[in-house]
Amino acid sequence: MSGDAQISRIRPGRRTDIRRENERAILDAAEKVFAEAGFGGATMQLIADMAGLPKANLHYYFATKEDLYRRVVQQIFEIWLDAASSFDDAPGPVEGIGAYIDAKMDISRRHPHGSKVWASEVMHGAPVIQDYLETTLRDWTEGRIAVIQRWIDEGKMRPVNPRHLLYMLWATTQHYADFSHQIQTLNGGKPLTDRQWAEAKASVKDMVLRGIGAI
Amino acid sequence: MSGDAQISRIRPGRRTDIRRENERAILDAAEKVFAEAGFGGATMQLIADMAGLPKANLHYYFATKEDLYRRVVQQIFEIWLDAASSFDDAPGPVEGIGAYIDAKMDISRRHPHGSKVWASEVMHGAPVIQDYLETTLRDWTEGRIAVIQRWIDEGKMRPVNPRHLLYMLWATTQHYADFSHQIQTLNGGKPLTDRQWAEAKASVKDMVLRGIGAI
DNA sequence: TTTCATCTTGACCATACGGTCAGGAAACGA
DNA sequence: TCGTTTCCTGACCGTATGGTCAAGATGAAA
Numbered sequence: 001m002s003g004d005a006q007i008s009r010i011r012p013g014r015r016t017d018i019r020r021e022n023e024r025a026i027l028d029a030a031e032k033v034f035a036e037a038g039f040g041g042a043t044m045q046l047i048a049d050m051a052g053l054p055k056a057n058l059h060y061y062f063a064t065k066e067d068l069y070r071r072v073v074q075q076i077f078e079i080w081l082d083a084a085s086s087f088d089d090a091p092g093p094v095e096g097i098g099a100y101i102d103a104k105m106d107i108s109r110r111h112p113h114g115s116k117v118w119a120s121e122v123m124h125g126a127p128v129i130q131d132y133l134e135t136t137l138r139d140w141t142e143g144r145i146a147v148i149q150r151w152i153d154e155g156k157m158r159p160v161n162p163r164h165l166l167y168m169l170w171a172t173t174q175h176y177a178d179f180s181h182q183i184q185t186l187n188g189g190k191p192l193t194d195r196q197w198a199e200a201k202a203s204v205k206d207m208v209l210r211g212i213g214a215i
Numbered sequence: 216m217s218g219d220a221q222i223s224r225i226r227p228g229r230r231t232d233i234r235r236e237n238e239r240a241i242l243d244a245a246e247k248v249f250a251e252a253g254f255g256g257a258t259m260q261l262i263a264d265m266a267g268l269p270k271a272n273l274h275y276y277f278a279t280k281e282d283l284y285r286r287v288v289q290q291i292f293e294i295w296l297d298a299a300s301s302f303d304d305a306p307g308p309v310e311g312i313g314a315y316i317d318a319k320m321d322i323s324r325r326h327p328h329g330s331k332v333w334a335s336e337v338m339h340g341a342p343v344i345q346d347y348l349e350t351t352l353r354d355w356t357e358g359r360i361a362v363i364q365r366w367i368d369e370g371k372m373r374p375v376n377p378r379h380l381l382y383m384l385w386a387t388t389q390h391y392a393d394f395s396h397q398i399q400t401l402n403g404g405k406p407l408t409d410r411q412w413a414e415a416k417a418s419v420k421d422m423v424l425r426g427i428g429a430i
Numbered sequence: 431t432t433t434c435a436t437c438t439t440g441a442c443c444a445t446a447c448g449g450t451c452a453g454g455a456a457a458c459g460a
Numbered sequence: 461t462c463g464t465t466t467c468c469t470g471a472c473c474g475t476a477t478g479g480t481c482a483a484g485a486t487g488a489a490a
Contacts, residue, residue: 018457018467036339041255044448054469059449116338122397123331124251133400141401158425164418167398171390172383182337183382185348186356203379210373211426233437233487259478269439274479 023061025051031072035113038120039069070128073121076114077132083107087144092156093214096147097169098205104173105201108180115177141166158213165212172204238276240266246287250328253335254284285343288336291329292347298322302359307371308429311362312384313420319388320416323395330392356381373428380427387419 029051033042044065048055062068083103090096108115126133141163148162176183176192184191192200209215244265248257259280263270277283298318305311323330341348356378363377391398399406407415424430 014457022467038253038255038335038339040253040257041339043446045446055448056450056469056471057467060467060469063449065448119338119393120253120335122394123334124253124256125396126400130400133397137397138401160422161414161418163401164415165422167390167394167415168383168387168419168422171386171394175382175386178334179337179382179386181340182348182352185341185345186353186378199376200379200382203376204383207375207380207383207426208422210428211422213425237437258476260476270478271439271441271480272437275437275439278479280478 019061022051022053022057026053026058026061026068027072027075030068031075031113031117034069034072034120035116039065039124066128072114072117073129074132076111076118077129077136079107079111079114080118081136081140084140084144087147092154093148093151093212094209096151097212097214098209100169101173101205101208102201104169105176105197105204108173108175108177109197112177112180115174119174119178156214160212168208172208176200234276237266237268237272241268241273241276241283242287242290245283246290246328246332249284249287250331250335254280254339281343287329287332288344289347291326291333292344292351294322294326294329295333296351296355299355299359302362307369308363308366308427309424311366312427312429313424315384316388316420316423317416319384320391320412320419323388323390323392324412327392327395330389334389334393371429375427380423383423387423391415 026047029047030042033047033050037043037046042065044058045055047068048058051058058068062071083100086099086103087096090099121127121129122133144166145162148157148165151157152159152162180191187196241262245257245262248262248265252258252261257280259273260270262283263273266273273283277286298315301314301318302311305314336343337348359381360377363372363380366372367374367377395406402411
């Protein structure tokens, strides 16, 4: 666990805000702790300390550790899906896939913890979000495959396998979040700068879009 | 945890073999349990059951859970490094990177558990193998960047950023191991067939090698 | 056969963890 | 001001886990 202090948290007076703010603080702390320690390694005490609340208070807002974890994972899943809109209403792969890579790379930078929790959940067999994989994600995937196939049919890109293209997009963009520690180590121990993030985005877009013959 | 039975284990009579076989059975079981449950979620009892040995016997061969985990991670790291040889002695990117993708994809298929343990270790900040990242992996990376740069200088591929190319190779190939559960779900719940694995390898090689202008 | 090192294992222990609860404090509406 | 709901929290509990240990079984060397 890193040595940084607890999540910033304000203490509003209004009743409804109390609940909202405390749940927010707990979810933020939980996301970070679950990402850094895994579900099994995370403890309610650690999350409580980072949220700046006594442990018993967590159980007032979230019945069990599993409930809290489920909420964290669902939250991440929705962020993933929001990035999907980049695909829609795009005239071709350069705009659609280019925007999707931009969006996913931004998420990797802004929500690295969430991405790790998602990766960990899937690696452990998706015990909590298996139904999401089988419904929402599958539908989303089929829809995008159809879009990509249409672009191929229209001659806007080479006839690559759309499914493996999607896997490459997910893998490459999420790698910058999930393996951020390794990347930072190979970057002299320093986090990527704004310029380096821009370079990463440009490199990924360049290699992918050329790889599929869109440019 | 999946419901499959314990790791196959033979019971040799010879003294030296006893140690070797038991360590092998324990390491195999540990790799699987650590991959499926994470370090914190794994229990020595679970590993012992899967190895077909009493828990106390694990502690005879491996002093602590950390020791056992460290051995598992080191084992995986060496497998990664062996695949590096694909890069060496290649006349150009088509052969070198093509062979590297082949090797990494084969590892993803044959050692999915190891890949997951590695991913989990890095995601949690590499508490056990940080020194490997800073020495062996960094050196290896710098060496391959130099090779790629040479290929670029010789006009054998486009001038892409070699570092981000390596990240894309790692991300894409390891995705098929780390996210195998998600891939299987999106494949109708069935593991990829031989034919599908071949298709995956071909797709990755095609997109990457075209992306870097090697073909 | 005897001796010795290696291997095996059930029983046990201290600790840490998720979760509970009762009693009090604070906010809100009337 | 008063009553009610919501929020807060220290103290506590049962369980599961990593690890220990001492006594016994087994194989190899003499």
